[in-house]
Amino acid sequence: MQWIEIDRLALSHNLEQFRRLIGSDRKLLATVKANAYGHGILEVEKIVRPQGADWLGVHSVREGILLRENEVDCPILVMGYVAFDELELCMEHDLRITVYNPETIEHLGSLTSRSKRKVHLHVKIETGTYRQGVREEDLFSFVEKIQRNPGLALEGLSSHFANIEDTTDHSYARFQLDNFKRICQKLEDKGISIPIKHIACTAAAILFPETYFDMVRIGIGMYGLWPSKETYLSCILQNREPIQLKPVLTWKTRVAQIKKVPKGAYVGYGCTYRTTRETMLAVLPIGYSDGYPREFSNASYVLVKGQRAPVRGRVAMNFIMIDVTDIPDVGIEEEVVILGEDREDRITAGDLARLSDTINYEIVTRINSQIPRIIVPSN
Numbered sequence: 001m002q003w004i005e006i007d008r009l010a011l012s013h014n015l016e017q018f019r020r021l022i023g024s025d026r027k028l029l030a031t032v033k034a035n036a037y038g039h040g041i042l043e044v045e046k047i048v049r050p051q052g053a054d055w056l057g058v059h060s061v062r063e064g065i066l067l068r069e070n071e072v073d074c075p076i077l078v079m080g081y082v083a084f085d086e087l088e089l090c091m092e093h094d095l096r097i098t099v100y101n102p103e104t105i106e107h108l109g110s111l112t113s114r115s116k117r118k119v120h121l122h123v124k125i126e127t128g129t130y131r132q133g134v135r136e137e138d139l140f141s142f143v144e145k146i147q148r149n150p151g152l153a154l155e156g157l158s159s160h161f162a163n164i165e166d167t168t169d170h171s172y173a174r175f176q177l178d179n180f181k182r183i184c185q186k187l188e189d190k191g192i193s194i195p196i197k198h199i200a201c202t203a204a205a206i207l208f209p210e211t212y213f214d215m216v217r218i219g220i221g222m223y224g225l226w227p228s229k230e231t232y233l234s235c236i237l238q239n240r241e242p243i244q245l246k247p248v249l250t251w252k253t254r255v256a257q258i259k260k261v262p263k264g265a266y267v268g269y270g271c272t273y274r275t276t277r278e279t280m281l282a283v284l285p286i287g288y289s290d291g292y293p294r295e296f297s298n299a300s301y302v303l304v305k306g307q308r309a310p311v312r313g314r315v316a317m318n319f320i321m322i323d324v325t326d327i328p329d330v331g332i333e334e335e336v337v338i339l340g341e342d343r344e345d346r347i348t349a350g351d352l353a354r355l356s357d358t359i360n361y362e363i364v365t366r367i368n369s370q371i372p373r374i375i376v377p378s379n
Helices: 008-022 033-037 041-048 061-069 084-092 102-112 136-147 171-189 202-207 229-237 349-355 360-365
Strands: 002-007 027-031 055-058 076-078 096-099 119-124 152-158 196-198 215-218 249-254 257-261 279-284 301-304 307-312 320-323 335-342 345-347 373-376
Touching: 002 008, 002 041, 008 027, 008 041, 008 202, 008 215, 027 041, 033 041, 033 360, 041 055, 041 061, 041 373, 055 061, 061 076, 061 084, 084 102, 096 102, 096 152, 102 119, 102 136, 102 152, 119 136, 136 152, 136 171, 152 171, 196 215, 202 215, 202 229, 279 307, 301 320, 301 345, 349 360
Parallel strands: 002 373, 027 055, 027 215, 055 076, 076 096, 096 119, 119 152, 152 196
Antiparallel strands: 002 249, 249 335, 257 279, 279 320, 301 307, 301 335, 307 320, 335 345
Protein backbone atom coordinates (compact mmCIF):
# COMPACT_ATOMS: atom_id res chain seq x y z
CA MET A 1 0.00 0.00 0.00
CA GLN A 2 2.58 2.48 -1.18
CA TRP A 3 3.45 3.96 -4.53
CA ILE A 4 5.74 6.41 -6.32
CA GLU A 5 4.32 9.22 -8.42
CA ILE A 6 6.48 10.40 -11.33
CA ASP A 7 5.66 13.92 -12.46
CA ARG A 8 5.74 13.89 -16.25
CA LEU A 9 5.77 17.68 -16.59
CA ALA A 10 8.58 18.14 -14.06
CA LEU A 11 10.77 15.54 -15.78
CA SER A 12 10.11 17.11 -19.19
CA HIS A 13 10.87 20.55 -17.79
CA ASN A 14 14.22 19.43 -16.34
CA LEU A 15 15.26 17.78 -19.57
CA GLU A 16 14.39 20.94 -21.50
CA GLN A 17 16.54 22.99 -19.10
CA PHE A 18 19.59 20.86 -19.86
CA ARG A 19 18.89 20.79 -23.58
CA ARG A 20 18.83 24.57 -23.53
CA LEU A 21 22.15 24.62 -21.69
CA ILE A 22 24.06 22.27 -23.98
CA GLY A 23 22.44 23.29 -27.27
CA SER A 24 20.92 21.26 -30.07
CA ASP A 25 24.19 20.21 -31.72
CA ARG A 26 25.34 17.91 -28.92
CA LYS A 27 23.92 14.56 -27.95
CA LEU A 28 22.14 14.32 -24.62
CA LEU A 29 22.50 11.03 -22.76
CA ALA A 30 19.81 10.49 -20.12
CA THR A 31 21.25 8.36 -17.33
CA VAL A 32 18.67 5.78 -16.24
CA LYS A 33 20.94 3.45 -14.25
CA ALA A 34 19.88 2.18 -10.80
CA ASN A 35 16.23 2.04 -11.88
CA ALA A 36 16.50 5.64 -13.11
CA TYR A 37 17.85 6.79 -9.73
CA GLY A 38 14.87 5.08 -8.10
CA HIS A 39 12.31 6.73 -10.37
CA GLY A 40 11.55 3.68 -12.56
CA ILE A 41 13.65 2.94 -15.64
CA LEU A 42 10.77 2.12 -18.00
CA GLU A 43 8.57 4.94 -16.74
CA VAL A 44 11.35 7.51 -17.14
CA GLU A 45 12.33 6.24 -20.59
CA LYS A 46 8.74 6.71 -21.81
CA ILE A 47 9.01 10.40 -20.94
CA VAL A 48 12.59 11.39 -21.78
CA ARG A 49 12.92 9.75 -25.17
CA PRO A 50 10.02 11.67 -26.77
CA GLN A 51 11.32 14.80 -25.03
CA GLY A 52 14.65 14.66 -26.85
CA ALA A 53 17.08 12.38 -25.02
CA ASP A 54 19.33 11.00 -27.77
CA TRP A 55 20.99 8.21 -25.79
CA LEU A 56 20.27 6.29 -22.60
CA GLY A 57 22.96 5.36 -20.08
CA VAL A 58 22.72 2.26 -17.89
CA HIS A 59 25.08 0.60 -15.44
CA SER A 60 24.43 -3.05 -16.20
CA VAL A 61 23.78 -5.28 -19.17
CA ARG A 62 20.60 -6.41 -17.45
CA GLU A 63 19.27 -2.83 -17.51
CA GLY A 64 20.14 -2.50 -21.19
CA ILE A 65 18.37 -5.74 -22.09
CA LEU A 66 15.27 -4.65 -20.14
CA LEU A 67 15.08 -1.52 -22.27
CA ARG A 68 15.57 -3.46 -25.51
CA GLU A 69 12.89 -5.97 -24.50
CA ASN A 70 10.54 -3.01 -24.11
CA GLU A 71 11.21 -1.86 -27.68
CA VAL A 72 13.62 0.97 -26.87
CA ASP A 73 15.63 1.44 -30.06
CA CYS A 74 17.95 4.38 -29.31
CA PRO A 75 21.67 3.97 -28.55
CA ILE A 76 22.21 2.53 -25.05
CA LEU A 77 25.59 2.83 -23.35
CA VAL A 78 26.51 0.35 -20.61
CA MET A 79 28.69 2.45 -18.32
CA GLY A 80 29.47 -0.24 -15.73
CA TYR A 81 31.65 -3.34 -15.91
CA VAL A 82 30.61 -5.96 -18.46
CA ALA A 83 31.66 -9.48 -17.50
CA PHE A 84 33.14 -11.75 -20.18
CA ASP A 85 30.02 -13.95 -20.21
CA GLU A 86 27.84 -10.87 -20.84
CA LEU A 87 29.70 -9.62 -23.90
CA GLU A 88 27.73 -11.75 -26.33
CA LEU A 89 24.49 -10.46 -24.80
CA CYS A 90 25.68 -6.91 -25.52
CA MET A 91 26.23 -7.88 -29.13
CA GLU A 92 22.82 -9.56 -29.41
CA HIS A 93 21.03 -6.52 -28.01
CA ASP A 94 23.15 -3.84 -29.72
CA LEU A 95 24.43 -2.28 -26.51
CA ARG A 96 27.39 0.08 -26.53
CA ILE A 97 30.11 -1.07 -24.13
CA THR A 98 32.41 0.97 -21.88
CA VAL A 99 35.82 -0.71 -21.99
CA TYR A 100 39.13 -0.32 -20.16
CA ASN A 101 40.56 -3.86 -19.81
CA PRO A 102 42.64 -5.41 -22.63
CA GLU A 103 41.16 -8.81 -21.71
CA THR A 104 37.72 -7.50 -22.64
CA ILE A 105 38.99 -6.52 -26.08
CA GLU A 106 40.50 -9.98 -26.55
CA HIS A 107 37.22 -11.68 -25.68
CA LEU A 108 35.28 -9.35 -27.96
CA GLY A 109 37.72 -9.96 -30.78
CA SER A 110 37.13 -13.69 -30.48
CA LEU A 111 33.36 -13.23 -30.46
CA THR A 112 33.25 -10.83 -33.41
CA SER A 113 35.44 -13.13 -35.50
CA ARG A 114 32.52 -15.58 -35.46
CA SER A 115 29.84 -12.95 -35.99
CA LYS A 116 28.99 -10.25 -38.50
CA ARG A 117 27.81 -7.87 -35.77
CA LYS A 118 29.73 -4.64 -35.20
CA VAL A 119 30.36 -3.75 -31.56
CA HIS A 120 30.62 -0.05 -30.66
CA LEU A 121 33.05 0.70 -27.85
CA HIS A 122 33.57 3.68 -25.57
CA VAL A 123 37.03 3.74 -24.02
CA LYS A 124 37.07 5.09 -20.46
CA ILE A 125 40.32 6.89 -19.78
CA GLU A 126 41.95 7.66 -16.44
CA THR A 127 42.13 11.38 -15.78
CA GLY A 128 42.41 11.40 -11.98
CA THR A 129 39.46 9.60 -10.40
CA TYR A 130 41.28 6.24 -10.26
CA ARG A 131 38.18 4.12 -10.63
CA GLN A 132 37.44 2.73 -14.07
CA GLY A 133 39.79 3.78 -16.83
CA VAL A 134 42.79 3.15 -19.07
CA ARG A 135 46.01 4.85 -17.98
CA GLU A 136 47.35 7.42 -20.42
CA GLU A 137 50.58 5.47 -20.92
CA ASP A 138 48.59 2.38 -21.90
CA LEU A 139 46.08 4.10 -24.16
CA PHE A 140 47.76 3.78 -27.56
CA SER A 141 48.36 0.05 -27.21
CA PHE A 142 44.78 -0.34 -25.97
CA VAL A 143 43.35 1.52 -28.97
CA GLU A 144 45.56 -0.49 -31.33
CA LYS A 145 44.05 -3.69 -29.93
CA ILE A 146 40.62 -2.37 -30.85
CA GLN A 147 41.70 -1.25 -34.32
CA ARG A 148 43.16 -4.67 -35.12
CA ASN A 149 39.69 -6.20 -34.78
CA PRO A 150 37.44 -5.41 -37.77
CA GLY A 151 34.35 -6.23 -35.71
CA LEU A 152 35.10 -3.52 -33.16
CA ALA A 153 34.37 0.18 -33.66
CA LEU A 154 35.96 2.85 -31.47
CA GLU A 155 32.94 5.12 -31.11
CA GLY A 156 33.62 7.09 -27.95
CA LEU A 157 36.13 8.31 -25.41
CA SER A 158 34.95 9.15 -21.91
CA SER A 159 36.06 10.00 -18.39
CA HIS A 160 34.48 11.05 -15.10
CA PHE A 161 35.13 13.85 -12.61
CA ALA A 162 36.21 12.99 -9.08
CA ASN A 163 35.05 15.94 -6.98
CA ILE A 164 33.23 18.41 -9.19
CA GLU A 165 30.16 18.16 -6.92
CA ASP A 166 32.01 18.29 -3.60
CA THR A 167 33.64 21.69 -3.57
CA THR A 168 33.53 25.26 -4.85
CA ASP A 169 37.23 24.98 -5.68
CA HIS A 170 37.22 23.35 -9.11
CA SER A 171 40.96 23.29 -9.69
CA TYR A 172 41.02 19.48 -9.59
CA ALA A 173 38.12 19.25 -12.04
CA ARG A 174 40.01 21.59 -14.38
CA PHE A 175 43.11 19.41 -13.94
CA GLN A 176 41.06 16.40 -15.05
CA LEU A 177 39.54 18.33 -17.93
CA ASP A 178 43.01 19.37 -19.11
CA ASN A 179 44.09 15.73 -18.96
CA PHE A 180 41.08 14.70 -21.03
CA LYS A 181 41.74 17.39 -23.63
CA ARG A 182 45.42 16.49 -23.87
CA ILE A 183 44.68 12.79 -24.34
CA CYS A 184 42.05 13.53 -26.99
CA GLN A 185 44.54 15.70 -28.83
CA LYS A 186 47.22 13.00 -28.68
CA LEU A 187 44.86 10.52 -30.31
CA GLU A 188 43.86 13.00 -32.99
CA ASP A 189 47.53 13.78 -33.69
CA LYS A 190 47.99 10.05 -34.36
CA GLY A 191 45.12 10.16 -36.84
CA ILE A 192 42.74 8.30 -34.50
CA SER A 193 39.20 9.60 -34.91
CA ILE A 194 36.87 9.63 -31.89
CA PRO A 195 33.31 10.41 -33.01
CA ILE A 196 31.89 10.95 -29.52
CA LYS A 197 33.91 12.46 -26.68
CA HIS A 198 32.11 12.85 -23.35
CA ILE A 199 33.05 13.75 -19.79
CA ALA A 200 30.27 16.08 -18.58
CA CYS A 201 27.86 15.02 -15.81
CA THR A 202 25.03 17.12 -14.35
CA ALA A 203 27.34 19.36 -12.28
CA ALA A 204 29.71 19.88 -15.21
CA ALA A 205 26.80 20.69 -17.50
CA ILE A 206 25.61 23.37 -15.08
CA LEU A 207 29.01 24.90 -14.35
CA PHE A 208 31.41 24.34 -17.27
CA PRO A 209 30.32 24.60 -20.92
CA GLU A 210 33.87 23.68 -21.95
CA THR A 211 33.16 20.11 -20.76
CA TYR A 212 30.35 19.48 -23.25
CA PHE A 213 32.36 18.06 -26.19
CA ASP A 214 30.10 15.79 -28.33
CA MET A 215 27.74 14.37 -25.69
CA VAL A 216 26.63 15.29 -22.16
CA ARG A 217 25.53 12.67 -19.60
CA ILE A 218 22.70 14.04 -17.44
CA GLY A 219 21.92 12.14 -14.25
CA ILE A 220 20.67 13.49 -10.91
CA GLY A 221 19.65 16.88 -12.31
CA MET A 222 17.22 15.29 -14.76
CA TYR A 223 15.25 14.11 -11.74
CA GLY A 224 15.03 17.61 -10.32
CA LEU A 225 17.72 17.20 -7.66
CA TRP A 226 20.85 19.33 -7.37
CA PRO A 227 24.08 17.31 -7.28
CA SER A 228 25.08 19.15 -4.10
CA LYS A 229 24.77 22.44 -2.29
CA GLU A 230 28.33 23.17 -3.47
CA THR A 231 27.18 22.95 -7.09
CA TYR A 232 24.41 25.44 -6.40
CA LEU A 233 26.79 27.76 -4.55
CA SER A 234 29.35 27.50 -7.36
CA CYS A 235 26.65 28.65 -9.75
CA ILE A 236 26.06 31.75 -7.61
CA LEU A 237 29.78 32.43 -7.23
CA GLN A 238 30.17 32.30 -11.02
CA ASN A 239 27.36 34.86 -11.37
CA ARG A 240 25.29 32.28 -13.23
CA GLU A 241 21.54 32.12 -12.96
CA PRO A 242 20.89 28.73 -11.29
CA ILE A 243 19.08 26.26 -13.49
CA GLN A 244 15.46 25.78 -12.42
CA LEU A 245 14.95 22.14 -11.42
CA LYS A 246 11.67 20.53 -10.35
CA PRO A 247 11.67 17.37 -8.20
CA VAL A 248 10.07 14.51 -10.14
CA LEU A 249 9.36 11.90 -7.46
CA THR A 250 6.72 11.74 -4.73
CA TRP A 251 6.61 8.70 -2.43
CA LYS A 252 3.27 7.95 -0.78
CA THR A 253 1.59 5.40 1.44
CA ARG A 254 -1.62 5.08 3.47
CA VAL A 255 -2.41 4.69 7.16
CA ALA A 256 -2.83 1.02 8.08
CA GLN A 257 -4.05 1.52 11.68
CA ILE A 258 -4.88 4.25 14.17
CA LYS A 259 -4.50 3.59 17.89
CA LYS A 260 -4.67 5.54 21.12
CA VAL A 261 -1.62 4.96 23.32
CA PRO A 262 -1.46 5.96 27.01
CA LYS A 263 1.14 8.27 28.53
CA GLY A 264 4.32 6.40 29.42
CA ALA A 265 3.86 3.66 26.79
CA TYR A 266 6.82 2.28 24.83
CA VAL A 267 6.55 2.35 21.03
CA GLY A 268 8.13 -0.17 18.66
CA TYR A 269 11.11 -2.51 18.79
CA GLY A 270 13.69 -1.92 21.50
CA CYS A 271 11.39 0.41 23.45
CA THR A 272 13.37 3.34 22.09
CA TYR A 273 10.51 5.84 22.39
CA ARG A 274 8.21 6.45 25.33
CA THR A 275 5.15 8.66 25.11
CA THR A 276 5.00 11.75 27.31
CA ARG A 277 1.24 12.19 26.91
CA GLU A 278 -1.77 10.27 25.65
CA THR A 279 -0.90 9.83 22.00
CA MET A 280 -2.64 8.98 18.73
CA LEU A 281 -0.35 6.78 16.68
CA ALA A 282 -0.77 5.92 13.00
CA VAL A 283 0.87 2.76 11.68
CA LEU A 284 2.29 2.98 8.15
CA PRO A 285 3.12 -0.08 6.00
CA ILE A 286 6.62 1.03 5.06
CA GLY A 287 10.03 0.11 6.44
CA TYR A 288 13.69 -0.44 5.73
CA SER A 289 12.93 -3.19 3.21
CA ASP A 290 11.29 -0.47 1.12
CA GLY A 291 14.30 1.83 1.37
CA TYR A 292 13.25 3.83 4.44
CA PRO A 293 16.39 3.40 6.58
CA ARG A 294 16.60 2.60 10.28
CA GLU A 295 18.55 5.84 10.78
CA PHE A 296 15.18 7.61 10.51
CA SER A 297 14.04 6.00 13.78
CA ASN A 298 12.82 8.75 16.15
CA ALA A 299 14.35 11.29 13.76
CA SER A 300 12.31 11.70 10.61
CA TYR A 301 8.78 12.83 9.83
CA VAL A 302 6.11 12.43 7.15
CA LEU A 303 3.32 14.68 5.90
CA VAL A 304 -0.32 14.00 6.77
CA LYS A 305 -2.89 16.51 5.53
CA GLY A 306 0.02 18.84 4.83
CA GLN A 307 1.24 18.69 8.44
CA ARG A 308 4.40 17.11 9.83
CA ALA A 309 3.96 13.90 11.79
CA PRO A 310 7.14 12.65 13.54
CA VAL A 311 8.31 9.04 13.36
CA ARG A 312 8.06 7.38 16.79
CA GLY A 313 10.14 4.34 17.66
CA ARG A 314 12.37 2.27 15.44
CA VAL A 315 11.88 1.85 11.72
CA ALA A 316 11.11 -1.85 11.27
CA MET A 317 11.40 -3.98 8.14
CA ASN A 318 7.82 -3.29 7.03
CA PHE A 319 6.31 -0.71 9.41
CA ILE A 320 6.80 2.67 11.03
CA MET A 321 4.69 4.52 13.56
CA ILE A 322 3.96 8.24 13.42
CA ASP A 323 2.46 10.65 15.94
CA VAL A 324 -0.78 12.22 14.64
CA THR A 325 -2.04 13.51 17.99
CA ASP A 326 -2.08 17.11 16.78
CA ILE A 327 -3.52 16.38 13.34
CA PRO A 328 -7.32 16.19 13.52
CA ASP A 329 -9.48 13.45 11.97
CA VAL A 330 -6.79 11.17 10.58
CA GLY A 331 -8.43 7.95 9.44
CA ILE A 332 -7.61 4.54 8.11
CA GLU A 333 -6.10 4.71 4.59
CA GLU A 334 -5.40 8.42 4.95
CA GLU A 335 -2.84 9.40 2.31
CA VAL A 336 0.65 10.06 3.70
CA VAL A 337 3.58 11.66 1.89
CA ILE A 338 6.93 10.08 2.71
CA LEU A 339 8.95 12.14 0.23
CA GLY A 340 7.59 15.04 -1.77
CA GLU A 341 5.08 17.87 -1.49
CA ASP A 342 1.78 17.99 0.39
CA ARG A 343 -0.12 21.26 0.34
CA GLU A 344 2.20 23.97 1.72
CA ASP A 345 4.99 21.71 2.97
CA ARG A 346 7.57 19.47 1.33
CA ILE A 347 10.02 16.76 2.38
CA THR A 348 12.99 16.74 0.01
CA ALA A 349 15.51 14.00 -0.66
CA GLY A 350 18.08 16.41 0.74
CA ASP A 351 16.12 16.75 3.98
CA LEU A 352 16.11 12.98 4.45
CA ALA A 353 19.75 12.67 3.39
CA ARG A 354 20.84 15.00 6.17
CA LEU A 355 19.09 12.80 8.74
CA SER A 356 21.19 9.79 7.78
CA ASP A 357 24.43 11.59 6.87
CA THR A 358 24.24 10.68 3.19
CA ILE A 359 23.36 12.32 -0.15
CA ASN A 360 20.11 12.76 -2.03
CA TYR A 361 21.26 10.20 -4.63
CA GLU A 362 21.18 7.43 -2.03
CA ILE A 363 17.75 8.35 -0.68
CA VAL A 364 16.00 8.00 -4.04
CA THR A 365 18.03 5.12 -5.50
CA ARG A 366 17.50 2.86 -2.47
CA ILE A 367 13.68 2.98 -2.86
CA ASN A 368 12.56 -0.59 -3.47
CA SER A 369 12.10 -1.22 -7.21
CA GLN A 370 9.02 -3.37 -6.52
CA ILE A 371 7.03 -0.35 -5.36
CA PRO A 372 4.75 0.69 -8.26
CA ARG A 373 5.79 3.79 -10.20
CA ILE A 374 2.86 5.79 -11.59
CA ILE A 375 3.28 8.57 -14.15
CA VAL A 376 1.10 11.55 -13.27
CA PRO A 377 0.55 14.71 -15.35
CA SER A 378 1.71 17.00 -12.53
CA ASN A 379 1.77 17.00 -8.73
